[in-house]
Amino acid sequence: MNPPRDARIQAALTRARHAVEAGPRSTPPDGVPRRRRLVLGDPQAPFDKVLRILEHQGLLGEDGWLKPDVQLVSVGDHFDWGPPSERDAASRSALELVAWFAAHPADQVLLLLGNHDLARVGEMAGFDDARFAMAQAEADRVYQHGVTDEAGERAFLERWPQVPTAELVARDFGNFRQVQRDWVEHLLRVRRFRAAYAAGPALLVLHAGVTDEDLAVTGLARERSADAHAVAQALNSAVDEQVAGWRGGRLEIPGLHQPGDAAHGEGTGIFYHRPSVKPEDAERTRRTPRRRFDPRRLPAGLTQVLGHTRDKRIRELMGVTSGSARDGVVRHLVTDGARVECAHGAPPPTSAAEAVLVFVDGGMSHCPVEDYELFDLDTRAAVRAAR
Template sequence: MSGASIQAALARAAEAVAKGPHSTPADGRPRKRRLAMGDPQADLDRVLAILAHHGLLGDDGWLKPDVQLVSVGDHFDWGKPHEREAVATSGLRLVAWLAAHPADQAVMLLGNHDLGRVGELAGFTDATFAAAQAEADRAYQGGDTDEAAERAFLARWPNVPTAELVARDFGNFREVQRAWVEHLLRVKRFRVAHVAGPGLMVLHAGVTHEDLDVAGLPPARRSDAGAVAQALNAALDVAVAAWREGPLVLPGLHRPGDAAGGEGVGIFYQRPSLKPEDAERVRGTPRRRFDPRRLPAGLTQVVGHTRDKRIRELLGLGPAGAKDGVVRHLVTDGTRVDYDHGAPPPPKPNEAVVVFTDGGMRECPPEAFELFDLDTRAAAR
């Protein structure tokens, strides 16, 4: 692991932020190593340490020329209240550093935390967010919410769904982050999905038949990664082109939260669940849960968004054996659902596959965090 390359990358990131919102166009160079990185919700030096451990960073502080990195989304929000300022700066520097690479080298996918800047937080300035957060901190403490205090909070701040969202979930917001996210949406640098190979697609949280019904993709084309990604990205482009102010909405696919409608829902929030109490929540879309048996057969989706412990809970497996840092997989034939650590076996034509890459980046040593190799379809070595 090269400390010099990490320090150089930190300098390049600070320079990219100082330049203001921008995006470097694709350069068309071939990339010999193509890897997907789970949710980078960690300090920038840790993200860079992971990349350096895998031999992806050059001495100049950029990704090596033959490397393509696909970031699966959620570039903001982590840490404790006393870390907020540092974390806000770190997340912005990561986004700026990625955007300064050619668009076909550093592929930037949207997560719910990225969209929160132009969704739930669309109407905030730094000053109004600071005022709202001070009030949210009083209503949400130690993992518990004071219901009376939250009612008063939402009466004053109706564009957010809970005090917890402002105190914790989207707690590192700054206006400059929104400026970057909006720019990267307008220039089509932030994408919903990325085609990585035949039947192989990368996105933040996964899609099912219900979501692809909304996107207008015929069932016969749902094993075609290119067709699925094109439909999802087209839905984003239409929404962004029509968006002038207020929260960005993708009709039927993504709705930000607010006090009237509750938490945000849709394809950037949803997680697979087999819990009996979620039986109604998995129907239709947009939603926060989906039935994994409704995943389209013939398609492998590489996603982030959900760590091992949470997936085990939602699939009714219990917490035993949960581990951070590792690639995991889910395979279903529409009836059975199998889940385990490691890369998936070669899928059969009637099977749908999800590869999970969110390994809790802050919770494990950099050398233990696995990236997913899009060429070998296994954990990177």
């Protein structure tokens, strides 16, 4: 890495540490026009790797911030990555990432909610650091090398009924720290964490996508389901309404987000679910909130840019057998309500009768920096190399 590049990354790391030390806060909008509007897939990777990706794209300034003409939309899931041996480092790294993002003007870095972000005020709401350490030590004994001891888990859930599985504590949300919840709660209350962002009249960015059934929960009229601004307003208002009356504990959004627990199983709703045409998922896609949805019931005329699902899982759920899975690349799904097509790359031109998903979760922690693509909201193209 050449000295100027290293200097920019080191400056950003210093900015982030200072932001963490200052405590939960959010920088207001500054109204500066942004020439480049880009979407970043799930940043579940070391913070310095996130910065190296941004630097490779030519987005970092010498002052340790994004360049003023750049707008970045982060699609959510800012926490939880790496093996158990890296939990402490990953916890600190994720907090620095969120603090650095939040220290940018609110109209420059747009923070969207993912299930891992909401878990801090959902499944993890009843834990402080000491209680979580106790639960995780027990979960680590129950869940080892990808296998759960069933008898051990029954005992675990009797002791910790606020979570659905031992695996969740050992792995899925395994980097939780109480200070992360403080940041998530603050960013929710000041409306910095958003459910969705309207990037254009029919272009929506959010973590895991919405169908017509999900939008019906918000009360949005069916004829407005292709209006990205109306959809974003409906989803954000649903979150804001619940946050306004929230006095701590688990945050739930009726019909849209239900955290998991021992009594009801894994969390469900629009921050968890993935498209699937697998026959065995047919029944699971009929209800909401849920963990799977039928892509043939996506709002026609709307393009949704999503994180949450890596290429390998998309291929499995959509029955794709040609080619091979690749991390780092933008992918798309197009459906006319009957036919469903999936492929690598940005979507082709489509009609108002078709619904489109653009997937940008490239498995950041598993992908080489130079192979990781961002998505340009104005050209609707994948971007890999610096411009």
